[in-house]
Amino acid sequence: MTERHDDPALLTGAYALDALSDDERALLEDVLTTSPELQAETDSLRETALQLAYAVAPVEAPASLKTSLLAQIATTPQAAPVASTARTAPAQEARPAPAAQVTSIDAGPTAGGRASSEARRRWFQRPAVMLTAAAAVAAVFFGGLGVGSVFDPSNSSGPGTTQASSGLDRIYAASDFQRTTTKVEGGGSATVVWSNDLGKSAVILDGVQQAPKGKTYELWYIGGEAEGGAITAAGLVDGAADGVHSAVLKGSMSDGATIGMTVEPAGGSDQPTTTPIMAVPTTTA
Incomplete structure (x- = not known):
């Protein structure tokens, strides 16, 4: 059976x-405006691609990478040009494909250990009145390995861009972007990314089990000293079930705030009612 490559669903x-030609992109985006089902599928795939990219820590390439690649190029024999004996129609001027933009992201500090433990202790050392309440899309480039915008989501304003994706994009594009990863009690890990300039943060869960029946995961901001440690609800995490799942926290993050997650009754709580299963301080290292 012959596969149709002009089917937008493919x-x-x-x-x-971001691997389509201009014509293919236009074809799909035109169909997305009239097909909610295809739009939902596209949003899901795009969100998954972003989550996988953002959940992977950058890897520093060895200093010998550039030298070895250039050495291989220098010693690789080039094929001789083949003379053409047949007359061919004038070829259209070739349009070079746009180079993939690659963004290098420096790895942030790793949580878990003393800083994370201290954050957990601080959470419930506040006054009682306050306590009632990610394989990856990676790009290789000379000088290092990093999470790359091979699909360049920041340049896409098409219908496939989701709110969560654009929120993550803004944080990752911030000049003061920071990230850290910690273990989640009960299994899995959480990568927290944030920007003090934007006052925004996001959590990317990897391998975290679905919340127990009748329960949900809730995210929190616990303010720094200037806010007196006030705890503010920052949204629910719906749909986390052993895969990679991201959530951009609601509200504004203050400097030095701690980001935490607790298990709460379905629908969430005004203030945390359980000990956090994850707490990460955003103080600058």
């Missing part, structure tokens, strides 16, 4: 990775 995966 283009959603490549669209999520």
Whole structure:
């Protein structure tokens, strides 16, 4: 059976990775405006691609990478040009494909250990009145390995861009972007990314089990000294179930705030009612 490559439904995966030609992109985006089902599929794939990229810590390439690659290029024999004996129609001027933009992201400090433990202790050392309440899309480039915007989601304003994706994009594009990863009690890990300039943060869960029946995960900001340690609800995490799941925290993050997550009754709570299963301070190292 011959596979049809002009079927828009076959283009959603490549669209999520920004791997379509201009004509293919226009074809799919035109169909997305009239197909809620295809739009939902595209949003899901794009969100997954972003989550996988953001959940992977950058890897520093060895200093010998550039030298070895250039050495291989220098010693690789080039094929001789083949003379053409047949007359061919004048070829259209070739349009070079745009180079993939690659963004290098420095790894942030790793939580878990003393800082994370201290954050957990601080959480419930506040006055009682306050206590009632990510394989990856990576790009290789000369000089290092990093999470890359091979699909360049920040340049896409098409219908496949989701609110969560754009929120993560803004944080990752911030000049003061920071990230840290910690273990989640009960299994899995949480990567926290934030920007003090934007006053925004996000949590990317990897391998965290679904919340117990009748329960949900809730995110919190616990303010720094200037806020007197006030605890503010920052949204629920719905749909986390052993895979990679992201959530941009609601509200504004103050300097030095701690980001935490607790298990709460379905619908959430005004203030945390259980000990946090994850707490990460955003103080600058």
